[in-house]
Each structure stands twice: as C-alpha cells, then as structure tokens.
Amino acid sequence: MDARAHRPRVVVVGGGFGGLAAAHALDGADVDVLVLDARNHHCFQPLLYQAATAALSSADIAWPIRHVLRRQRNATVLMANVTGVDPIARRVATTAGDFAFDWLVLATGSTHSYFGHASWEAEAPSLKTVEDAVGIRSRLLAAFERAEAEAANGERGDRLAFAIVGGGPTGVELAGAIAELARRTLPREFRRSDPSRARILLLEAGPRLLPSFQKALADDAERRLARMGVEIRTGAPVEDVSRGGLTVGGERIEVDGAILWAAGVRASPAAAWTGAACDRSGRARVAPDLSVPGAPNVFIVGDAALAVGSDGVETPGLAAAAKQMGRYVGQTIRARCEGRAAPPPFRYRDYGALATIGRNAAVVSIGRLQLTGFPGWLVWSVAHIYFLIGLRSRFLIAANWAWSYLTDQRGARLIMGGADAVGRPAPRRRGLAEADRSHAS
C-alpha cells in the first residue's frame, strides 16, 4: 500500500481521441491513470454524420470508455464533469469529487460556436455528440413526416427545404447524406408527399467548399453534390437564423425542414482552467512539448490546444492530430516518470484528409495522392472501418454498410419522443390564433 501511495497519478480529462491515446501510451507504466469524461462513451466523431442521417445507430459509433480501456490495468475511468483545475495545488475539481494529480492531460476537445448568436442554436443544432446526432436524426425524419401529414390534409404546396450552414467536411458530408436520404431511401415509402423533391441548401461563407482541401478536390465535391441536387452557395455568410428560416446576403430563405449548423467550432475551456493564453477560438497556446507555459506538468492536446510545430505548421483540428498529440504526451509523461529524456518537441505528421460525398464517392488527400469518386470512397471506407476502436463495431458496421449499400435502406430511422416531437402541421391560415397570442404577450 505504501508503494502505491508514491505511484504518480496521471489524470486525463476527456475520453476522445486525444485522451484515449494518452491513456494508451501509459499502458503498463508504473503510474495510476484516471480518465474522466462527462459521458460514459467514446464517440467516433468522423461517423457522427452517419448517425445523424439514420445510416448508423448510436451504438455503432460509440463505446463505453471503460470498455475501451478494460485491459489496461493501471487505468480507472470515472464519469464526471470537470468544473475546474488548480495547476498549483495540482487538483481537479469534478462533480464526482476532487482528485489530486502529478500529471494532468486536458483533452477536452471543442464544441460548436455560433459566433455570439446563442439564440441560433435552438433553430440550427450542431453535431458534436451522440445526443446531437439523435436529436438531428429525429428533426430530419420528423420534417418528412410533417410534410406527409400536411400533404394528406391538402395543406402543402411548397417543397420541403433543408439548409446546412458551413461547407467544411461536416457540412459536405451532411448535405450528401441528407440528399441520399431524400432522393433514394425515403421516396418509395411516402404516398402523399415526395421526399425526393426536397430542397437541400449548403451555405458557405468563404469562396469555396472544403477550404482545407486542395481546390481540385473541392471542385470535384461541389460537382458531385450539385449532381445530387444540393444547391451550393459560396460566399454566403449567414446573417440571421430564426424560426423557420435564415437570412443570407440580405435574402430571407424559408427553411421548413431543418437547419443544421456546421460552421463554427470553439475550444473547450481548458485554456481558461489553466490560465493559458488562447487564440480567438479559445485554443490554448501550448509549449513545444504541449505543456502549459508555466505549468510543466499540465498538458493540453487535441482541439483544445493551439500547437505550432518546430516547422511552423499549426496542428489541425483533426482526430488524427488529437491522437498524435495524446500519444506524444503519454510518452513524455512515461519517459519523465522513468527518468528517461523526454521526446523531442511535438511535430504533427500529416497522413491526409478525407470527406465522403454520399454513398459511393469521397475526396481523399494523402500527401501527393489525390483521390475522388469511388476509389476515394473505397479508401475512406477501409480507413474508417480499420480505425474504429471496437472489433465488434468494426464487424457490425461493415455488415451494416454492406447492407445499406446493397439495399439503399437505412437502419436507424427512429424518431425519439413521439408525435409531439414532430409537431403539428404548420397552420397555413394563421389569423386568429396568432392575433390572440400577440394580444396576450
């Protein structure tokens, strides 16, 4: 027991790609690792858009963190919200109690940002968590249900409209997946309305889609999306979002289906907790070894960190980058605990970037190799299935995909919450009821 009291304790906050990589790198080391996360599951974020568009179910893309770490005997997992960090006293405050640490790894990721327009969130949800995916899935499917009910009542003339704000990988993937849901999966099952006529708008503030990809790939993605009937507007910053629509370039666009937000990201409060300097999006500026300047035992990895490599390259906010940073910090802590020299400063290795466009096309950039279309999709599928953590999921997702691919069906088309969640058909004649309400207020 006494020996144990002297074992260094490493606290890892966050069970995403960065946190898990840090914990894994400490497997077998003579330390106690405590992994804290507000959720009980690790979420494979690159596939969240598939859960949000009913292709995969939540359980296919998320696994209990304690299951992922079950074989790592020096790791304990607790589900808790971190409420603060004291880098001097070396304590983390959480909803499950306070914990002392010798080394701290903050891998708390990022959340969506509405650039100061908090009220937009209710109308235009973002996709960051499994709960978000379940909510967006219900919203998308409920829109088609509502249109069918309105058509059955002879109330509907317009086309159902969806808008995705943000033309990065998430926006592109969502737009492609919604286009396929509307054009391929659903039409056979509706009798009074025609899901395939749905309008799908993809809005990007910058001059082109996929700004982090080469222009040729972005152009290919744009052509393919257009062929799937996605209306793309670039140079179109959203000026307002309100109930039932949004404003772009002074023009109000009615969106009765759903508005999804894939435009902004903001780092979690790791910088605020540690007192580190941060950039405009809240990322903490870290030292070359990813530690917090002035707190050498505290590290920040993943989306919460702004790390500039010795080559002057800024580490991007990608799952692969978070993994590399987490592994690096785990190795650093291990080396220092074992009295060895710490590794040289962190440098991000770019293994490429991928984004899918619908069911059998993707853009892939791996060094000088650029793939589009079906070859791109094949690389994307293999890479994702390979990197999925759980063996079970790897097998079942492959089965699921094979099935969806062959049948155009989607396996997880559940609306949670019942008819009240769908809402009543929009009243076409407003008149009295609306007038009454405005009198009352």
Add this chain to the structure above:
Amino acid sequence: MDARAHRPRVVVVGGGFGGLAAAHALDGADVDVLVLDARNHHCFQPLLYQAATAALSSADIAWPIRHVLRRQRNATVLMANVTGVDPIARRVATTAGDFAFDWLVLATGSTHSYFGHASWEAEAPSLKTVEDAVGIRSRLLAAFERAEAEAANGERGDRLAFAIVGGGPTGVELAGAIAELARRTLPREFRRSDPSRARILLLEAGPRLLPSFQKALADDAERRLARMGVEIRTGAPVEDVSRGGLTVGGERIEVDGAILWAAGVRASPAAAWTGAACDRSGRARVAPDLSVPGAPNVFIVGDAALAVGSDGVETPGLAAAAKQMGRYVGQTIRARCEGRAAPPPFRYRDYGALATIGRNAAVVSIGRLQLTGFPGWLVWSVAHIYFLIGLRSRFLIAANWAWSYLTDQRGARLIMGGADAVGRPAPRRRGLAEADRSHAS
C-alpha cells in the same frame, strides 16, 4: 379520381402487432388504408428488455412503420396522436388533422399502470417504448458509474441494489438480464467498485413467478434466477415507492441503483373513445367479431380489447394474440367490402408462451411441450429471430447475439445525457441540506 372517392377508407390506429396485422390483411384489397401512430416506428416489444439492458440498440428492435408497409401500395402511414373518435360521424381527430373512415381498427395497445400511485412512476419507470428502454438503460448503467465514483472517493460501503417489481415475463427477463450485466459483462471494467456484488431483487405480489406459465416452468425459472444471484420475494406486494427505495410488507428496502416497474398494465383509451364497456384494467369488451357493440364498423384488437372466444377463453395480452386479432379484423373488413360473408367469430389459437432467463436459458410452453434451460433458449432465439419483421434486423440481430454470446459483451452501453444525468455521488451525511428543504416546504 371519382372512383377513388368511393373506395372505402380503413383507418388503423396503432402500428404495433395488431395494427400492422390488420393493415397487412388488407394488402391488395380495393380500400385505402391509413395507419396512424404516435411514433414513426413499430417496436418489437418482446425484445425491449434487451434494449433496456444494453444488449441490443434501439434500431435493432424498431423499424419505421412506413418502411414495414412500403410495398403495400394501398397503405398510407401518418405520424400523429389520436385525440378522439366519433363513431357516429365516422371521424378520427388527430394532431395531424381529422380523418374520415368507413372502417376503423383501434390497435392502441396498453401502457403501464401504477394502480393509482402516479408518483411512483418517476422512481420506478416501466418498459413499454423504445424511449423507455433508452431511459432505463441509462439509469442502470449510471448506477454502476455512480458506485464507481463513490468508491473512488472512499464513500461507498454498501452493495449497489436494484429492484424489479413484478414477476411476470418482463420482470423475469429484466432480472435475468440485469444479473448478467452485473455479474458477467461489467466486472472486468470497473476498478474501485465490484458490479458483481450488486443486489438484484425481484418482487412479486402473487404466490409465484410467471403466473401465466405452468408451475413446473415457473419453478425452473425461479431456480435459475436464484442461481444467478437474483433474490426473489413472492407474496410481496409493494406498498410504497419513493426516492431511493420501496416498502414491502412493512419493510423499507433501500434501492440506490434503480427500481423498475413491471407489475401493472392498463389498456389505452380505446374503450373511452368508443364508449364501449370496459373491465378494471380499461380493456373494451368487444363483440365476437371484435367490433364495438353498437358500432359494427369499429373494431378493437390487441391489448386494448377484452375478447372472449366462443370457447369462453379470454384472449391473452400477448403479441401473438394481437397479431391474430388484427389479421382477423383485416380479413373481416375485406370480406365485407368484397360482399363476401364475414369469417366466423374470432377464436385465439394458443401457440405457446416463452420467457428467457439470462443468456442461455428460457422457459417455453407450446401446447403439451414444455422446455427449459438451453433447449428452451434455442427455441426462443429461433422464434424471435424468425418473427422479427425486417430482414436486415433479422440478420444483424443474429450477428449481434452471436457476438454477445461468444464474448459476454454488450453492444449498446450508452448513457444518454452526460454526467448530469448520472447525478452526483449520493451525499452520505444528509443533515443540513435535507433539513433546509423541509423548512422550505
């Protein structure tokens, strides 16, 4: 268009076993079928307990009703809450508008009953819907997470306790599945607490478990559950349920894990809508052809109906019975629309009853054949996989089960809602906070 105006319209309320069977029986008939359901999905209720105990995910046991009916060209599906029925004017009022009918089939099922103790529901949820299953799963898993956090803080001495109220098939299946979750799936993944020590109580008001089965089968189930460490109390009606515990026979039992309610069932308001006479649990007394006395064009099938066959046998509240009733009514409507004689009065054909006990045992009663243990489980598995509606699910559930069986893992262990849903560790010293609250009230 004129011809269409004269086509009889059949409205089916409820997309469960009874409603779907009625709709299917009208496939190809010269009628318009409108299926209304408050949810967009049909739920395979016999497997709900597996979703509630993290063995299957929601999407494995539920499919969009419109997907199930996609090939039936005369069927339209709308997601709507029915708010009332006018049997004279032949109209159904719903949240998606009013609909006229020539024939009406009410297949609205049953919901849980707390025998007048509405406040018990918040502490002891029931299992009737996919949402219920997701909620119960989160509650069960969160209890183990809480115990781990408390143990990490040195706050926990007691064993975690769960209680299931009701010893029918649902209670027996839940108790067995929770015992396996605690004793087999989770232990390897917890470091500070020991899930396998969890206390699992199964309480039954009557003299024995599984009253609808023969005594020999019930005894076998009881022995097997006891061997899995389930404490069974028969002749133990619950007198009170409140935060953190329940009272049985004057004894207060602390239950810090979760209390689940599998004791009472109440029919949905089909009887009230139609003005039919009903029994104590709200089931409408229907005529020998399952129509409402005095309203020959309105039928009630499934759990909402009290049907007594020509042989004097009461039709039980089982999925198989609902299916038979639905098919019978569909055939009756079809015969009458086609000018043929209606079928003879409804008679329930008993094809048996099944209940699983954990992962590889079941009790099965098929006529004179009685099976227990592994042979029972094999029959149960084959029967369930066979009767699952979606081919996709049939394949994926089989894969899922094979995987769980081989590895003791469970695929859907997600807690929805984050750490706040789990709650803080229970305060051990109550004192002040409690006192303050009682002053305030």
